[in-house]
Amino acid sequence: MEFPEELKYTAEHEWVLSEADIATVGISDFAQDALGDVVFVELPEVGTQVEAGKPFGVVESVKAVSDVYAPLSGEVVEVNAELPDAPEMVNTSPYEDAWMIKIRVSDQAELESLMDAAAYQEFCESEH
């Protein structure tokens, strides 16, 4: 199981890559492993305002349908248009090919509430 150092994580198992005021968001390796084979991904449209802690998309696996929560508030400036047509990327490449949305972050302070890789790894181990 991978927990890349440069990312931040949420208790809902999203990851965030923060670069200047843009945050790239996806779901973690732990999340894709727990979900099993992903068969459907629904993402918001560019321009959508997302709010930290509120769902912005849906991931459906052979086991269950789950909401994906926005780790940070802001405006969606880009979505991964290839992902809905190739949902299996969530399983094969959760941290790279299967990025979901890029958010223009409205409040950088929200980053402080996210976990770093070590804290998230510990969190995942305690979940099991």
Next chain:
Amino acid sequence: MSRLGTRGLVLNEKLLFELSDSGRKGYSLPASDVPPAQLDAELVRDTVEGFPELSEVDVVRHFTRLSTWNYGVDSGFYPLGSCTMKYNPKVNEVACRRPGMANLHPYTPDRLAQGALALMYELQEGLKEISGFPALTLQPAAGAHGELTGMLMVRAWHESRGGGRTRVLIPDTAHGTNPATAALCGFEVVPLASGPDGVLNVEDVRAKMDDSVAGLMVTNPNTLGLFESQIREICNVVHEKGGLVYCDGANLNALMGIARPGDLGMDVMHFNMHKTFSTPHGGGGPGAGAVGVCQALEPFLPAPLVVKTGDGFRLDHDRPQSIGRLRAFNGNFGVMVRAWAYLRSLGGEGLKRSSELAVLNANYIRARLEEVFHLPYKQRSLHEVVFSDKNLGGDCHTLDLAKRLIDYGYHPPTIYFPLVVHGAIMIEPTESESKQVIDEFCDAMLAIAKEAEENPELLHEAPRCTKIGRLDETRAARQPCLCWQA
């Protein structure tokens, strides 16, 4: 150890399209002795591509052979948690098929349908007595439809008092239809995490409950099979802040004759009559989802309601505050007849006994399996029990166990639900099963756990005894093939 599943004569069956042969038909009509009336040429389709042509015997054999592939409650144990796949006594089927019941036209005037109205009235009164609600509608067609009816009444009640409440609290141990219902009624869903003991904590409800919240939707017992032990205080908190409590009554078969949701402080609840009170289900219905309400919600019940008059019964349509009609005519009457027959044949003591047996059976399974299978929530459950795959050896997971159970001749339990348990295995034996059947099932579960340690391939490659082996569920979902092609 007995093992039901074995190789036998499994009949192969082609599709109707493949069985077809040109010119075959299943009817025989005399030659027409009147001149044909021609349709306008533009209305006539040239040919119907690939439409199957079959004789009567072809069709009878086709569907009879297909029916031998079925697995149902009448073929064996079906411990599908949350679904209450219990045996439905055949006498209730006889009752609902009696000509007076089955052939009664829904437009029959009240005075000529007194028997049916009396049955509906008695069923209504019986359900009120079981649930502790003072008023009730029989109209909704199934559980989720009952939820919709209930939440529309919650919305109407708030609107009658000025409205403005936009959110509904739903715990993570609720049935999956609850958030869908709240969303369909225009509410925003606020998830509530259950505590480490698997039940809702009153303080968590208090923290989320404010004057933007229309109410709480709670399943009791919840999908972990646990009784919401703080429910009375939780209802008080919701009421103090001006909200209502919706109870998903799908698990009522754990409570009959023991606790009444109306007495616990719930304001509205649907019954899954097809689950708790005997109707074969699982094939898409029809079901019935009666809804009981507290006095404050009574004016909003769907119209019409069956009421008692001086010398009989009539349908009361004059309900000005009603949310309106939710179902054509008076609901799925056949399901009501079965429910009535079930209530009357068991009686109060029988219903209580059936709840006691449902709870006893689930706890017996828990006790027999908990040393081998991981039990994430340890406290005594009611009518169902949820294990996880944590202790399963040989890199075997819940899905592998479920598939292997098929080889042993059982319908697998519900898996990967509720979501609060990783790799959930949710078993609901129901009150129908004997100790012998339950013991054989537990033996099979334990044998499979042993196989996982010693010979995990048996699980990874299961099912082996079925006509078709392990299906590729992922490919079926990603690239579904939904049309027949020659």
